Amino acid sequence: MEELTRMKATSWLAAATLLVLASSAPALAEDEGRVTISIGGGVLATSSAPEGTFDFDHQLFGGEAGSFDADYGGGEASHYEASIAVRLRERFGLGLTWSTSVLDDDADIVGRLPHPFLHESHRTVEGTSGGLSRDETAVHLSLRWRVRAGEKSDLTFFGGPSHIELEYDLVTGVRFDQAYPFDRASYAGVDAETTSGDAVGFHIGAEIVRWLNETVGLGFLVRFSEASVDLNGPDGSTMAVDGGGLDAALELRFRF
């Protein structure tokens, strides 16, 4: 999964660079505004999909602990953002971005269920659970460096600290169907609980804007962000999940 994310990131960066190189009119525009705001949307490729093995209890386990492996899929979340940027000097400025992304995640589950009557006689069940929502809200504070400012287009690099809040439906137990003599059981879904956490990390990115007129431009940006968020694991353990990832967004940018 991570490999795939990296490949996608590479191709997006390449696309952005091509876009910049293709743009013309390198002259400075003296009358351009100092403040820009934008709204946009795109996708966020989550950078980490957690996996782990957790204990869980059930009334029918006769005092033995059950356990399950959960391997979350991660993937591409719908991503929305709004930002404001202020030019402080010719080529440098500050930006503040609020973003949110929503992912309908799934997880591959392997459950080991103690037998209700017998010791050390686990039954194994397997299944995939969907519908696990993974929501991120991030605030990125950016130092912006406009490396190319043209009449029609700008290329800006940016980076800085990010605060990422992660809200994740984590699997807390495996549901199962069983019947006497209970030597087998079948997977019947999961129990999940929403858990959340937040952390400060970083982001870097690049943005290219093609100005349609004095005020309105169309932008494309890519951003890599990461913050290691500790979530409360289902069995009381702590589960570290990397929030953020690589996002790509199209935006509408206004300057004043």
Place this chain on the structure above:
Amino acid sequence: MRRINIVVALGAALAMSGAVLSAQGTAVPAARAFAVTSAPINAPDLVDADLTIDSMTRSGALELVSANPDRQLPGHRHEYLRQVHRGVPVHGAGLARQRQDGATISVFGTVYDEIDIDSVPTLSAEAALDRIEAVAGAPPATSEAPRLAILPTELGELVLTWSAPMRDFHTWFIDAHSGQPVKRVEHLYTESAVGFGRGITGAPQKVSAWHTGVGYQAWDRLRPAEIVTMDGRGELVDRVALFFPTPAWLEAVAWDDDNEWANASITDAHAHLGMTYDYLAQHQDWHGIDGEDGRILAIANLTGYYNASYLRPPFGPQGSGLMSFGVSRDDVPLVTVDIVGHELQHGVTNEAVRARTGLPVIGRQTFALGPSSLTVEGETIRCGDYHTFPAIPLLREEEKYAYMCLDEDFRTTTSRNGRFAMWMYEGGALHEAYSDIIGTAVEFSVHPPGEGLLHADYRVGEDIGRVIRRLDAPHSLDLGSGYTLPDSINQAFRFVGVLVPIGRYTTIRYTRWGMRGNRPFRLSSDGYNGVHWNSTILSHAFYLAIEGGTHSSGATVTGVGGANRHLVEQAFFRGLADLAPPSITFRIMGSLIRQSAIDLHGSGSAAFVAIHEALTAVGL
């Protein structure tokens, strides 16, 4: 007709001799025992048995009790027909017929020819119940009307009787005319012949519990049959109330507030009941005690109760029986898997037979002719002597009765030339044998073979520190003074009896004297009937059929091997549960098990050969 020549059954013997034992000289009818298997040599006998069944059915002397398809074998059907005389059932008489694709393949049971007895009782049912209450000294156990039946007594007579289970845990039979007691049958199967030693496994158990508002109850609702274990804590006398139908059992259900059960007696009893249920369901296709997943009730943690027992219906808190698990004299709970399996199987033995025949296994007693005198450690008894039952203060005065001896014509005699009638409680011994066999099978289903704790072996009671029976080597277990458990019918413990008059009837009471094989013995007290000891005759055959080996007689048996133990277990279980009539002896049981092995595995199978060799080795 291949009729088992009942050398040891007094009824037939007396019929041959024309002798009578009753004071009024009632004619004794001829008992005809059928043990016709599907061995090719019996083909003509099967035809004959069919003709007998047809003609008796036509004349109304046989009445269909049940007709069912086989639980396991397609094309096989079983029916049980009980004998009736002028509309009144003859207690325990009837025939169990197995058919395959319409053709009769086996017939087992006993019927009586030429019954000549008035079937109209002088006493009304109501008057009879009053009378039974008076002779039992206890009120009826149920609100049901007493049953009218013609009872074959141990002494071969047929008596028209009323019977009812009474609150003294006995079913009493009284003469339906005179109201005099004829017989009483106990409902409690105990292991009281034995003491138990120290030690308990300490192995972890899972308790299948039910979560309630206040905690967890030892009430298994996961298995198809509910299993409820009650807590015997508190006054023993209060717990005895649970031996009778009472809603109070709900309050006695064992519970624990956090499901971490601390009481080893309750934990082990409850878990082992579940394991026994599982074994029966999964290995024998038998569901619960009654075969229909009825609720299973037990009480454990009975301190002060130095026994384990099964109480059969209509007793128990729901009238469906009750297992009780007490402690050894050293306060070790009697709840190991073989003991729990043993008690539960007592219930199955009765209910499996009752489901088909309407009657549980009847405690059949038989005798063989012994010598004229017995000498043990310088003390001698002879025919013509009297036996003294010592007084028990407040309960019983000293009683004296003549030893039961017979002359050459099987007449009772007090002559010095008479020979002791040596009695054996075969029905009870078979009951115990099956309980040990299934208890052992359960143990092998949950533990790997081997010695020591949590290993399966052919010893009973090993996990509480004292082996009380050995199915593998009965001769190695010394019961005292060099008497060992028998490994063949020829070595059975047989007891000298006395004839005790009850009204115009006489009943048998066992004395402490007897013979094991050819060796006389004298126990320390009267009253034991040897059922646990004699059980190893059959249970040793079970062992030999599985493990093989050389019998003490020199006979060798090629066992099926531990990996195929289920073949032997199933044949033994089916012989009882699917084929047996209520009235069984060791020899009839031998035929039933052979038939069962033929049905299940075929007469040419290694399993049949192993079972046949093993039964032959023990003299059955």
